[in-house]
Amino acid sequence: MAQTNTSFRLPESIKKDTLSFRQKVKDFLDGQTTPAIFQAYRVPRGIYEQRQTGEFMVRVRAPAGVILPEQAQRLAELSRTYGNGVLHITTRQDVQIHEVKIEKTPDILESLLEVGLSPRGGGGNTVRNITACPRAGVCPDEAFDVRPYAIALAEYLLDFESSFNLPRKFKVAFSGCSQDCALASVADLGFFANIKDGTEGFTVYAGGGMGSHSRVAVKIEDFIPGREVFSVAEAMKRVFDQYGDRTNKHRARLRYVLDRLGQDEFVKLYQQQREKLKQEKLQTPTIHPIISTSKASGQSNSTTTDRSLVEYHNWRRANVSAEKEPGAFTIRLRLALGDISANDLEKIASLAGTIGAGLIRTTQTQDLLLCRVREDDLPFAFAQLSGLKAGVLSAGGPKLVACAGASTCRLGLCRSRDLASAISTELDTTGWSIEWNGQVIRISGCPNSCGHHPIGVIGLQGRAKRLDGKLVPCYSVLVGGKVGQGSARLAEQVAVVPAKNVPALVYDVLGLLQSSAADRESLDSTVADSKEKIARIAAKYSHIPTIEQQPQFYQDFGATEDFSLAGRGPGECGAGVMDVIRLDIDQAKQSLDRAKESTDGKTKSDTVYEAIVAAARALLITRGLEPRKDREIFSAFAKHLIEPGWIGQGTEKLLNQALDYRLGDIADIGHLQESVARMLARVEELFHSLDANLNFRVEPISKKHVDPNPPKDNEHVIDLRGVECPLNFVKAKLALEKIEVGGILEVLLDGGEPVENVPASFTEQGQEIVDTSESNGHFLVTVRRRN
């Protein structure tokens, strides 16, 4: 197979997981698994449903952005056979196959496995693709080649089941120098290569990320020797695991933990975890150095025509750059918005097999690179690449990075890719010739920042504005974002303009920057200095005309209908166990609401029953159970949640009544609404307390052990076991009233509702609960009369 020292090896656990995938898909197709459960299963395996129902996307991880020619061949074949014949390169160096049917995904996964690829951890709340500088190993500026570390860390982390059930996604990046081409300064965990006393090592940052609440990472280590990347990553993963908020996926990423705890506490917790790991004597893998080769095509005599000679030189100036090894070059294949056809990718793969390092690299700007190409082979490469359909030879112009946008993403507000095309057209038709060979314009269709607009020199973020009751697609214009070790900063918003004005605005702003910035290196400072000027330009474009004046302003790029937010919905990105539980809890709530509203006895009972089933099912998945029959759900709930004391014992009676109703033994359970609401409240409380390992962080209802022979009834003890709520409280209260103020009453109660409710009622009425203790499933509550 395709295992070499240059790319990563899939852990055995992932191979096994892949082979069990077919059965899971079959179960789903046979109706054995619900769509929600199946979603929670497939998303962490990198398989997302697209905006079009029934079409799926497979996101294949490429650690350090390295793809072997045979892997690229296979990806191309799979896209052509099962998908839409186009591969998409993501900003995190993955490769995506689009528009595949779910029943074909097992074939795809097994076929990928043959060439050492997997989408495992491509989505969901997992350790995502571990990225690295796309030119790692050849970049003249790098401290050293970071790929061996990125690949070894990927192999290491992917072997742990815990890496696939985190509070939210966890992104790790390795940059070879402080310029940060890998975007480590805005990653959850970012490594910057440094050499100290001749030792390879890293300065480490954590807690960065881009989204609706972007944040630059903070430094957690000045320098660690290279071998310690494993313990650093594992320690930070554990901090995330323990402190990430699993119940709110919008506030779950590591950066929220950092915000919540503050930097000092955050770093302290991380250090404690590292200490623990030292004691655990973490087994760490070997880091294999990458053995670099450089192939020659043997066709260095290939020539070009005179006409193409001009093109060749333009191409070479814009897309070919020198490497640290003299005589070796990197070729950048510029892809429009990261798309490449399967046919083109095959040709590139075959070219990559004959020249240079024998690899294809994916970049964070959604391009492909061929490295270690000998100067003699450049004309040959040019000739080969000229035959591609994609215009990978384009000479310069600012690079546009855009997210999927509203055309395909369920979260998208604006059609960011269509705006990118419109900007390209504007720059082309107005004869733009600037040659900043880096990412300049970053576009996100919504605040979630998938287009990385917060780090754009120019960033554009889709939004909607309303004028006279009509929605207008607009973009926030942000400037001055950048990445870099210790120098990262988020772009600042300078204006909000209607989408249709954005291309002209971009043209003007680039003109301003071109006239002010001498080169790429001074661009950042130029932008910072020009903020006011840019704001003035933007102000010129911020006016929204009325729909009568300019109806096209009310339509987004690439759309022929008036702009609307219809069809927006929750994305699948964070889908996981938590969402499945949330789904059940919501369903139980809705059923209870319907029961409340219902005036018909049968409907009321039916909806109460539904609520009981959903509430009982919700947490079972955390115990690794997915029973489908109601009876199985109830018995699993009794065994795994009531017996261990997580839910009160009174609930078991509730389940029995529900079953009796289902069997027709009792005609009406409408009156159980309140009890179901209490059961649901406890289920929700347990849900919110779930930790990394799906353990509940709250105390079980049983508290401590007491004398197994409870005291007999006497003047100051009352045995109310077997007495239901609220009669038990009534009796206890009557008993307490017979005691003088200041006196003590001991009440024996059942677990569950009784022990939840009776002490609470006493407290509410101003009496004092001195103690609650447990013995063999019942409870002794000590009350002091206070009034």
Place this chain on the structure above:
Amino acid sequence: MSLTEQQIERYSRQIILKEVGGPGQEKLLASKVLIVGAGGLGSPAALYLAAAGVGTLGIIDYDNVDLTNLQRQVIHNTSDVGREKVASAAEKIKAINPDVTVQTYRERAAAANIREIIKKHDFVLDGTDNFPSKFLINDVCYFEKVPFSHAGILRFDGQMITVLPGQTACYRCVFDKPPPAGLVPSCSQAGVLGPLAGVIGCLQATEVLKYLLGVGELLTDRLLIFDGLGLQFREVKVTRNPDCRLCGQEPSITELADEEQAACDLKASQ
């Protein structure tokens, strides 16, 4: 006296109340309340007081159930038409709560008989439909020092006040004597919306229970006016009148006398 298991269960929802508890329930069971008039106001009041476990309920009414009563006098059923109201009411009360002892008085409330009846009770609920009876109840309660709840309803409006005789403003402090005959229309002339009786009758029952339990603020020295059409409650502050002919400093009413005025609903009181 100790509550039985059944009583604990029956009254559990009010025993739970901090303001009631076991002692409160026992007080209710030991109390005697007289309901004057088993009509619009008396019906809901009797039902709720019985349900709450007021131990003895006296009901005084001379009338028989008439078909026109059923629109608002909810203690009577269609099959009761023609029966004595007190018998019909007693039957319903027993059905709701056998704990309650019902004493029925099939009599017209008059100066000659009512004093002996009222003095046996802890509280009187005035559910009468005419001014002379209301003044009579006020006067007897003053002489016997029995607290009472006064109320009246007409069309969409109702009014009520609670009187602690000798301590708070009495009915005569506010209204010296009945209006001249014909000035205020009767229910049979002007009509009344049924639920008005329910709203005000239930508020009276609430006052009864509060008084018996000794909790909350009674509706004393305040005339509560309910506007059903606007759905608004309004309060008018009233104070004891030093010139009140009954409870003032120089009282002129020193013995009972029947005030003279036509009863509200002639047909029902024939």
